[in-house]
Amino acid sequence: MDFGLNEQQEMMQTLARDFLTGEYTDKVLKAMVKDEKGYTPELWKKMAEMNLTGLSIPEQYGGIGDFLDLIVVLEEMGRVCFLGPYFATLVLGASVIAGAGNEEQKKKYLTDIAEGKIKITLAIAESKVKYDIDEIESNAVSQGGFYVLNGGKLFVPDAQSADYIICAARVNDSKTKPEGITLFIVEANTPGIYIKPLPTVAGDKQCEVTFENVKTSAKDILGEENGGWPYVERALQRANVARCAEMVGMAEQALKLTLDYAKERTAFGHPIGAFQSLQHRCADMLVDIEGSKFATYQAAWKINQGLDAAMEASIAKAFVSNACQQVMASAHQVHGAIGFTEDHILHYYTKRTRAYEFSFGGVDYQLGRLASF
Amino acid sequence: MDFAFSPEEEAFRAQVAAFLEKEVPREYRDKRLTFFDMSAQSDWIQVHRAMAEKLGEKGWLSMHWPEEYGGHGVSPFYRLILREELSRYHSPGYDSIGCGIVAPALLLKGSEEQKKQHLPGIASGKTIWCETLSEPNHGSDLAAIEVFAKEEADCFVVNGQKIWTTNGHFADWNALIVRTDREASPNYRGLTFFLVDMKTPGITVNPVINMAGHHEFNEVFFEDIRIPKENIVGGLNKGFYVVMSLLDYERTTDTVYAIAATYLKDLEEYARENNLLNPFMENQFARFKAECEVARLLHYRCTWIQSQGMVPNHESAMSKMFSFELHQRISDFGMEVAGPYSQLTEESALAPMFGRIPSCYLRSFAYSLEQGTSEIDRDVIAQRGLGLPRLR
Numbered sequence: 001m002d003f004g005l006n007e008q009q010e011m012m013q014t015l016a017r018d019f020l021t022g023e024y025t026d027k028v029l030k031a032m033v034k035d036e037k038g039y040t041p042e043l044w045k046k047m048a049e050m051n052l053t054g055l056s057i058p059e060q061y062g063g064i065g066d067f068l069d070l071i072v073v074l075e076e077m078g079r080v081c082f083l084g085p086y087f088a089t090l091v092l093g094a095s096v097i098a099g100a101g102n103e104e105q106k107k108k109y110l111t112d113i114a115e116g117k118i119k120i121t122l123a124i125a126e127s128k129v130k131y132d133i134d135e136i137e138s139n140a141v142s143q144g145g146f147y148v149l150n151g152g153k154l155f156v157p158d159a160q161s162a163d164y165i166i167c168a169a170r171v172n173d174s175k176t177k178p179e180g181i182t183l184f185i186v187e188a189n190t191p192g193i194y195i196k197p198l199p200t201v202a203g204d205k206q207c208e209v210t211f212e213n214v215k216t217s218a219k220d221i222l223g224e225e226n227g228g229w230p231y232v233e234r235a236l237q238r239a240n241v242a243r244c245a246e247m248v249g250m251a252e253q254a255l256k257l258t259l260d261y262a263k264e265r266t267a268f269g270h271p272i273g274a275f276q277s278l279q280h281r282c283a284d285m286l287v288d289i290e291g292s293k294f295a296t297y298q299a300a301w302k303i304n305q306g307l308d309a310a311m312e313a314s315i316a317k318a319f320v321s322n323a324c325q326q327v328m329a330s331a332h333q334v335h336g337a338i339g340f341t342e343d344h345i346l347h348y349y350t351k352r353t354r355a356y357e358f359s360f361g362g363v364d365y366q367l368g369r370l371a372s373f
Numbered sequence: 374m375d376f377a378f379s380p381e382e383e384a385f386r387a388q389v390a391a392f393l394e395k396e397v398p399r400e401y402r403d404k405r406l407t408f409f410d411m412s413a414q415s416d417w418i419q420v421h422r423a424m425a426e427k428l429g430e431k432g433w434l435s436m437h438w439p440e441e442y443g444g445h446g447v448s449p450f451y452r453l454i455l456r457e458e459l460s461r462y463h464s465p466g467y468d469s470i471g472c473g474i475v476a477p478a479l480l481l482k483g484s485e486e487q488k489k490q491h492l493p494g495i496a497s498g499k500t501i502w503c504e505t506l507s508e509p510n511h512g513s514d515l516a517a518i519e520v521f522a523k524e525e526a527d528c529f530v531v532n533g534q535k536i537w538t539t540n541g542h543f544a545d546w547n548a549l550i551v552r553t554d555r556e557a558s559p560n561y562r563g564l565t566f567f568l569v570d571m572k573t574p575g576i577t578v579n580p581v582i583n584m585a586g587h588h589e590f591n592e593v594f595f596e597d598i599r600i601p602k603e604n605i606v607g608g609l610n611k612g613f614y615v616v617m618s619l620l621d622y623e624r625t626t627d628t629v630y631a632i633a634a635t636y637l638k639d640l641e642e643y644a645r646e647n648n649l650l651n652p653f654m655e656n657q658f659a660r661f662k663a664e665c666e667v668a669r670l671l672h673y674r675c676t677w678i679q680s681q682g683m684v685p686n687h688e689s690a691m692s693k694m695f696s697f698e699l700h701q702r703i704s705d706f707g708m709e710v711a712g713p714y715s716q717l718t719e720e721s722a723l724a725p726m727f728g729r730i731p732s733c734y735l736r737s738f739a740y741s742l743e744q745g746t747s748e749i750d751r752d753v754i755a756q757r758g759l760g761l762p763r764l765r
Contacts, residue, residue, distance in 0.1 A: 001375060001377070001378065001450055001673060001676070001677050001680070002374055002375035002677065003374070003673065003674045003677040003678075004374070004677075006374070068374060255759075259759055259760075259761070263761070263762070270762075270764060271762055273761040273762060274761065274762040274763065275764065276748075276752070276764070279751065279756070279759075279761050280748070280751040280752075280755065282755050282759055282761060283691075283750075283751035283755040283758070283759070286691065286754055286758055286759060287671075287691050287694070287695055287754065290674075290688075290691060291667040291668075291670065291671055291695065292667075294667070294670035294671065294673075294674060295663075295666065295667050295670060297374055297376070298376045298666075298670060300374075301374050301375070301376045302376070312666075314663075315662070315663040315667075318659070318660065318663045319663045319664065319666075319667050364656075366663075367656050367659040367660060367663075368656075368659075370659035370663060371655045371658065371659045373662075
């Protein structure tokens with residue numbers, strides 16, 4: 001048992017924290033939420049120069065570090081409420097390609113991701129947003145060596161800035177086969193792909209992606225035809241644990257803002273943080289955060305060891321989502337009316353926590369899975 | 374980061390499990406008794422002592438101690454594994470006070486003579502301990518305790534009353550904290566920690582029955598009891614420091630998350646076998662499962678801190694509070710699972726799970742009180758963990 005970070009993880013943590021505190025100020029965050037693309041190429045370039053875009057990608061494709069290093073960095077991104085295609089590209093895109101892709105595909109995509117040249121996302125959910133194999137109705141019909149893809153995807157993270165989209169679909173209506181899911185990787189600007197950002201509460205970039213007679217070929221299949229679902233399952237575990245790491249970072253920052261405020265704001269002649277009613281609220285915030293953190297780390301560690309983490313990922317996502325929402329509610333209570341204003345930064349964190357609960361399976365979904373273990 | 378036990382630790386767990394499979398009385402397992410309510414069994418004291426001695430013979434009660442005191446110097450995770458298996462097998466035999474609090478306090482602050490005199494009895498399971506801290510007028514505000522020890526030439530003479538003394542009715546030795554300086558300011562600088570033989574003339578123990586009907590704790594009266602000076606631990610008027618480090622241990626000695634998880638599993642089995650599960654209940658079971666896992670991790674973190682040679686402080690308050698409050702909520706939920714049948718006590722043939730459900734439920738009211746109240750835990754977390762200012 002070891003509950004500490006190793007040297008490399010500590011280094012990544014410091015590096016990411018210093019970089020993000022400097023670059024990703026509240027002002028930048030507010031601008032990015034309003035921005036159509038939700039990121040700037042300049043920042044992405046800097047991230048690539050620091051190798052952040054290579055995290056968890058195998059070394060032979062220009063990457064560094066492992067999934068735990070990535071988790072540590074995502075937690076730091078949570079602290080600044082980072083917005084942008086980092087999660088989509090590294091946690092979804094790169095990991096699906098690393099798992100399912102052939103040598104040629106890995107060389108092509110992973111190298112470019114690591115160098116910061118391309119951004120990739122993954123489209124799974126459809127109108128039911130259930131993240132299970134049965135809901136997928138998008139379909140590709142094979143025609144003379146090509147596939148013609150049709151379907152509608154929802155809540156696709158950062159499709160608006162992606163260069164490629166990985167789409168989970170059936171081939172020739174392989175509905176009868178439960179395992180019949182195929183992963184296609186297509187250029188986002190292929191004719192017939194329509195990307196529409198969804199107006200959401202948190203202003204994070206989630207899109208509706210429609211495929212209308214999109215022509216693709218066998219070369220664009222990641223893994224085997226009809227063999228894509230295990231990679232989706234793997235991606236779901238990673239995505240959920242990654243979202244947990246981000247939520248933990250957000251909750252840590254919300255607690256920091258709360259403590260700063262509670263020590264400085266006075267009432268009845270004392271800093272409000274000296275009152276037990278507030279102290280106990282803050283104590284509960286810390287318990288929620290620490291519990292969330294270790295649940296996240298445990299699931300991430302299992303994934304990093306190459307073990308099945310389905311149960312641990314669901315435990316983490318179910319617990320962390322609720323716990324971090326509690327943290328946000330308490331942060332608002334301690335902040336009083338000022339935290340309720342649009343100008344204050346706190347609500348950015350509150351809204352994003354809510355959005356990330358739903359990302360790749362909300363609490364209900366996770367509890368349903370847990371009941372089966 | 375590493376969330377796995379070592380192969381040696383896994384082997385130890387298997388060894389303990391195989392032993393308990395043979396040794397735990399069938400009735401205790403069939404009734405699925407939990408650590409917190411098994412003392413209501415009429416034969417509990419004998420069974421508890423007998424199991425303690427068997428665990429002692431195996432050397433398992435002291436294996437994480439330094440070798441010079443009869444241990445094997447292994448990590449405290451071995452103690453944790455032992456406690457997890459004891460919980461899983463519904464087994465008595467672990468003296469939380471002797472093994473969990475007094476031994477670490479002695480190893481940390483005891484004199485060489487004290488270690489030599491007392492550690493072997495704890496290691497062998499032959500000496501059972503109690504602690505007398507709380508008084509009728511002082512609980513959470515421990516620094517204000519009043520029972521006084523008057524210094525004489527060769528000893529201290531104690532008069533007064535202590536209360537909530539778990540196992541006081543059969544313990545062999547007692548860890549006592551009393552006032553030795555009434556003028557000390559702040560008041561906690563006037564407290565001293567003593568080791569007291571329960572056979573000392575002048576000690577009277579009366580039962581205090583709790584609302585579950587169990588006899589767990591007692592009130593203890595001291596009438597001119599004479600304690601030799603060499604029984605002071607940690608120095609005259611320095612008892613508060615011993616108690617503070619002792620509390621950090623106390624909060625991590627019981628693997629409450631494991632007790633709670635075992636009870637949750639038993640409840641779920643009962644609900645499944647009796648076709649009581651519905652979607653709402655399944656949802657709640659899943660939620661509790663996730664929380665038991667979080668409780669486990671918070672506890673492991675404390676044990677990990679101990680394995681690094683440090684003493685967890687607000688971390689142990691956090692872990693203890695979370696586990697106990699979770700167990701309390703699960704015990705409450707148990708009453709919902711069984712519905713009207715949950716009222717039936719052990720005497721009823723219709724009682725589900727041998728009357729475990731109301732017994733656990735009633736016992737659980739103390740979970741947010743014992744070993745420091747949840748309010749004190751939150752004070753500790755807020756003030757020592759988060760650095761929030763004290764109003765006092």
